[in-house]
Amino acid sequence: MEFYLQLFLSIFMAMAAILFIIFCRAAYIFWVLPNLAYRKLKANGFSGPTPYFPLGNIGEMKKKKMLNSSSRSLSTITNDIHSIAFPYFAQWKKLHGNVFIYWLGTEPFVYVADPEFLRKMSAGVMGKRWGKPTVFKNDREPMFGNGLVMVESDDWVRHRHAITPAFTPANLKAMSSLMVESASKMLDRWTSLVRSGKPEIDVEKEIISTAGEIIARTSFGLSYENGREVFEKLRAMQFTLFESNRYVGVPFSKLMCPKLTLKAKRLGKEIDNLLLEIISARSSKSRGPDKHDKQFPRQEQQQQQQDLLSLLLAENHVNGRLGKTLTTRELVDESKTFFFAGHETTALAITWTLLLLAMHPEWQIQLRQEISEVIGNGNVDATKLAGLKKMGWVMNEVLRLYSPAPNAQRQAREAIEVDNLVIPRGTNIWIDVVSMHHDKNLWGEDVNEFKPERFKDDHLYGGCKHKMGFLPFGFGGRMCIGRNLATIEYKIVLTLILTRFSMSMSPNYCHSPSILLSLRPSQGLPLILTPLD
Ligand code: HEM
Numbered sequence: 001m002e003f004y005l006q007l008f009l010s011i012f013m014a015m016a017a018i019l020f021i022i023f024c025r026a027a028y029i030f031w032v033l034p035n036l037a038y039r040k041l042k043a044n045g046f047s048g049p050t051p052y053f054p055l056g057n058i059g060e061m062k063k064k065k066m067l068n069s070s071s072r073s074l075s076t077i078t079n080d081i082h083s084i085a086f087p088y089f090a091q092w093k094k095l096h097g098n099v100f101i102y103w104l105g106t107e108p109f110v111y112v113a114d115p116e117f118l119r120k121m122s123a124g125v126m127g128k129r130w131g132k133p134t135v136f137k138n139d140r141e142p143m144f145g146n147g148l149v150m151v152e153s154d155d156w157v158r159h160r161h162a163i164t165p166a167f168t169p170a171n172l173k174a175m176s177s178l179m180v181e182s183a184s185k186m187l188d189r190w191t192s193l194v195r196s197g198k199p200e201i202d203v204e205k206e207i208i209s210t211a212g213e214i215i216a217r218t219s220f221g222l223s224y225e226n227g228r229e230v231f232e233k234l235r236a237m238q239f240t241l242f243e244s245n246r247y248v249g250v251p252f253s254k255l256m257c258p259k260l261t262l263k264a265k266r267l268g269k270e271i272d273n274l275l276l277e278i279i280s281a282r283s284s285k286s287r288g289p290d291k292h293d294k295q296f297p298r299q300e301q302q303q304q305q306q307d308l309l310s311l312l313l314a315e316n317h318v319n320g321r322l323g324k325t326l327t328t329r330e331l332v333d334e335s336k337t338f339f340f341a342g343h344e345t346t347a348l349a350i351t352w353t354l355l356l357l358a359m360h361p362e363w364q365i366q367l368r369q370e371i372s373e374v375i376g377n378g379n380v381d382a383t384k385l386a387g388l389k390k391m392g393w394v395m396n397e398v399l400r401l402y403s404p405a406p407n408a409q410r411q412a413r414e415a416i417e418v419d420n421l422v423i424p425r426g427t428n429i430w431i432d433v434v435s436m437h438h439d440k441n442l443w444g445e446d447v448n449e450f451k452p453e454r455f456k457d458d459h460l461y462g463g464c465k466h467k468m469g470f471l472p473f474g475f476g477g478r479m480c481i482g483r484n485l486a487t488i489e490y491k492i493v494l495t496l497i498l499t500r501f502s503m504s505m506s507p508n509y510c511h512s513p514s515i516l517l518s519l520r521p522s523q524g525l526p527l528i529l530t531p532l533d
Pocket residue numbers: 148149150160337338339341342343345346349403404405407408409471472473474475476477478479480481482483485486
């Protein structure tokens with residue numbers, strides 16, 4: 001009896017000791033370290049809203065967001081969207097200026113909406129010496145894995161070098177026929193809908209789906225039908241992650257919604273397996289037919305591949321001899337990265353453009369005129385797209401007013417000094433692109449007006465008073481690698497839409513730009529479409 005009692009006591013003591021160690025470790029990670037960081041940042045001269053354990057400022061952010069949505073009329077359309085999409089930042093900026101500290105759970109973030117601070121902060125830091133916030137890397141692991149968006153240091157250099165050649169103008173132009181095909185299919189569908197008496201179409205949904213098809217074809221060489229499974233799972237994962245990620249930075253937040261967390265993990269695994277199959281089929285194809293050939297339609301196997309994956313595999317073949325290859329696992333992560341980084345951003349740039357063109361029909365006329373002068377009435381020829389200058393101004397103006405990527409993020413891998421402030425090593429940095437794009441001091445009193453002509457004489461910066469004030473594709477060495485692909489897709493899809501339809505506002509449109517990774521119209525974009533023929 002005594003033996004059992006002693007055994008029980010020993011087990012109890014051992015468990016209590018383990019629990020105590022776990023508790024101390026958790027307290028150290030989630031309480032002591034953040035408090036030390038907080039003191040250091042305060043001592044270094046940063047101010048900001050007071051954080052509360054364990055949510056940091058998330059409680060206040062949610063409250064401000066709810067208050068804002070309940071007090072705002074959705075029928076008022078304004079381009080002054082910073083306080084709509086980020087009401088908490090808009091209010092904190094008034095109190096603490098353009099640089100301050102806020103907290104997501106137990107993670108401090110330096111908020112930056114000052115281009116001069118950004119210039120000084122990034123002046124001496126090369127692309128490979130920037131980190132990405134660990135908290136986002138963990139949360140978005142099923143989406144990006146160790147793909148280019150998240151990978152760091154020498155690995156980032158290796159990935160960027162391996163991927164850059166896939167985005168040469170010649171390769172991108174070769175993808176343009178896939179874009180024309182997918183967009184034309186969407187427009188045929190619109191024509192049938194309008195002819196069947198349904199002139200109002202939610203163009204956001206349509207364009208996101210077409211851009212998904214385009215990226216599936218340009219990234220992995222899959223047609224929509226054959227890639228449907230990958231495509232649908234990727235979309236499902238994005239929505240699952242963003243439903244479960246509302247408490248990013250809060251300790252153990254994933255345990256608050258275990259179902260969604262597990263679903264995202266399961267989807268992540270399934271997607272990885274599907275992509276692995278595609279990649280090994282592709283690699284083996286270059287070695288000749290084998291058992292994988294059965295899994296993919298012959299027509300697709302025989303088609304001359306011009307997609308990013310095959311370009312990467314070819315590049316790998318050359319680099320393999322130089323010891324600079326991407327592993328199969330890394331290729332899977334890059335394929336997912338292209339999908340997530342590439343399709344929604346481009347789709348939203350087109351979507352917001354259609355809203356602004358519906359509000360400004362005079363620009364529809366100007367662009368149609370330009371299309372007829374530059375492209376003519378025949379097929380869209382990718383070599384002529386650079387001649388669509390006005391369309392370029394419109395694209396820039398839309399990316400300024402409704403930047404699909406509303407922020408850029410970094411993590412300091414070493415202490416950075418900016419004037420008399422020190423950003424300690426390990427600090428997360430949140431660059432508020434939307435705020436800078438709507439800053440009167442940078443753009444003038446007409447900052448919230450749709451004026452593509454501001455890019456006429458200054459096509460890179462649109463007359464912005466600071467070179468770091470216009471950042472639709474980010475900055476420095478980590479600037480978007482897909483920006484030329486996005487521009488080609490934007491110009492092709494918009495050209496095709498404008499030559500077949502004119503659009504006007506629908507009374508059912510509710511103006512509610514909000515964030516789900518990208519900046520999107522949260523209630524869709526119904527427009528009235530009229531065929532031009
Ligand atoms: C209008 C469309 C697009 C916008 C607005 C956009 C915007 C951005 C932004 C703001 C960044 C972060 C840059 C930084 O942190 O400084 C980024 C990075 C990236 N984008 Fe895009 N993007 C677009 C289209 C695309 C496309 C079509 C692809 C690929 C198919 C792509 C792939 C990437 C990748 C891989 C990165 C990570 C680059 C790195 O860290 O080295 N993007 N993009």
